[in-house]
Amino acid sequence: xxxxxxxxxxxxxxxxxxxxxxxxAGYPITPQNELPEYMSGRFAELEGATFIxxxxxxxxxxxxxxxxxxxxxxxxxxxxPGISLKQEGISYLAGMELPAVVVNIMRGGPGLxxxxxxxxxxxxxxxxGGHGDYRAIVLAPYSGGELVTLTxxxxxxxxxxxxxxxLLGDGLMGQMMEPVTFPDPIDPAGLPQKDWMLxxxxxxxxxxxxxxxLDPPEMEQLNWNLARKYAAICEREAECEPYLLDDAVLAVxxxxxxxxxxxxxxxxxxxxxxxxxxxxxxxxxxFPAKELRALTRGIKHILVFEMSLxxxxxxxxxxxxxxxxxxxxxxxxxxxSTPHEIADAITRVIYRYGLDASNS
Numbered sequence: 001x002x003x004x005x006x007x008x009x010x011x012x013x014x015x016x017x018x019x020x021x022x023x024x025a026g027y028p029i030t031p032q033n034e035l036p037e038y039m040s041g042r043f044a045e046l047e048g049a050t051f052i053x054x055x056x057x058x059x060x061x062x063x064x065x066x067x068x069x070x071x072x073x074x075x076x077x078x079x080x081p082g083i084s085l086k087q088e089g090i091s092y093l094a095g096m097e098l099p100a101v102v103v104n105i106m107r108g109g110p111g112l113x114x115x116x117x118x119x120x121x122x123x124x125x126x127x128x129g130g131h132g133d134y135r136a137i138v139l140a141p142y143s144g145g146e147l148v149t150l151t152x153x154x155x156x157x158x159x160x161x162x163x164x165x166x167l168l169g170d171g172l173m174g175q176m177m178e179p180v181t182f183p184d185p186i187d188p189a190g191l192p193q194k195d196w197m198l199x200x201x202x203x204x205x206x207x208x209x210x211x212x213x214l215d216p217p218e219m220e221q222l223n224w225n226l227a228r229k230y231a232a233i234c235e236r237e238a239e240c241e242p243y244l245l246d247d248a249v250l251a252v253x254x255x256x257x258x259x260x261x262x263x264x265x266x267x268x269x270x271x272x273x274x275x276x277x278x279x280x281x282x283x284x285x286x287f288p289a290k291e292l293r294a295l296t297r298g299i300k301h302i303l304v305f306e307m308s309l310x311x312x313x314x315x316x317x318x319x320x321x322x323x324x325x326x327x328x329x330x331x332x333x334x335x336x337s338t339p340h341e342i343a344d345a346i347t348r349v350i351y352r353y354g355l356d357a358s359n360s
Contacts, residue, residue, distance in 0.1 A: 116334025
C-alpha cells in the first residue's frame with residue numbers, strides 16, 4: 001500500500017490495528033475524539049475486535065486491564081484531564097505487570113483547561129501520576145511517520161516488559177494531516193503466547209493476577225523486581241535523535257511538536273551563521289541522559305523548549321550536570337510558538353553569552 005493522507009489520531013488507530021490491537025475502550029474528550037471514532041469504524045471490519053465507548057475514563061482503563069489479563073493487545077486513549085482519571089488504573093497495570101498502551105493527546109491545563117495543543121503532562125507521564133514505585137515507558141513521536149512506528153513499538157514494548165506504555169502526543173499532532181505509509185498488518189494469533197494470561201484453568205494449574213500483596217516482604221520483593229526491570233529498560237530502550245550537533249555551540253532540547261518547531265528554528269539560525277543544533281528525546285522515559293551528555297560534550301549552553309512551563313528541564317539538568325548552562329523558553333496553555341520565535345530565543349542566548357556565531 002502506498003502513502004495515505006491521514007490526521008494523526010487516525011494514524012495511531014490504523015497503526016494500532018495493524019500492530020494486533022483487538023481491544024479498545026475509551027471515553028470522548030477533545031482533542032483526541034478522532035481516535036475512538038476511527039477505532040469504532042475500523043474494529044467493525046475485523047473479526048474478534050472489540051470497541052467500547054465506556055461510561056467514564058475510569059471504566060475504560062479497567063476494561064483495558066481486564067482485556068490485557070485475557071491476553072489481548074489492548075489500548076485506551078484520552079486527553080490530559082481524562083488521563084488523570086486513568087492514573088489509578090495505570091498504577092494497577094504496573095503492579096500486576098500487565099501490558100497496555102495508553103495514548104495521551106495533550107491539551108492545555110491544569111484543570112479542565114482548554115483544547116489547544118500542550119506539553120504540560122510531561123511530569124504526569126514520566127514520573128507516574130498514580131501511586132507507588134512504578135514507571136511507564138513514554139514515547140514521544142514528532143511526525144506522522146513516527147506515529148506509525150512508535151505506536152507499533154508501544155505494543156511490542158508493552159508485551160516485552162509486561163507494563164503500560166504511554167504514547168504522548170498533543171492536540172496539533174492529533175489533528176494535523178500528513179502522508180504516511182503503514183507496514184503490513186500482523187496476525188494477532190501469531191504473537192508469542194502469554195503463559196501468564198487468564199484463559200480458563202481447564203487442564204492446567206490455576207493462575208492469579210493481582211496487585212494486592214498484604215505481606216510486606218512480598219510487596220517489597222515485587223518492588224525490587226520492578227526496579228530491576230526498570231533499570232534494564234533504561235540500559236536498553238533509551239532513544240534520541242541528534243541534529244546538527246557536531247559543531248554546535250548551543251543545543252536546543254525539545255520533543256514532539258516542539259521539536260518540529262525547534263528544527264525549523266535551528267535551520268533558520270544556521271542560515272544566519274549561528275551554530276545551533278537539536279537534541280530530540282524520542283523516549284521521555286527512559287530519558288536518554290547518557291546520550292545527551294555524550295552528544296553535548298563541549299557545548300556550554302543548552303536551550304530547552306517546551307509547550308509548558310519547563311517540565312523536561314529537570315531531566316535535562318539531571319542528564320548534563322552542572323555544565324552546560326541550561327536555559328528555558330516555553331509557552332504554557334496552548335499557544336504554539338513559531339520557528340521565528342524560537343530562533344529569536346536561540347539568538348538571544350548566543351549573543352548574550354558571546355558564543356561564536358560563525359560557521360567556520
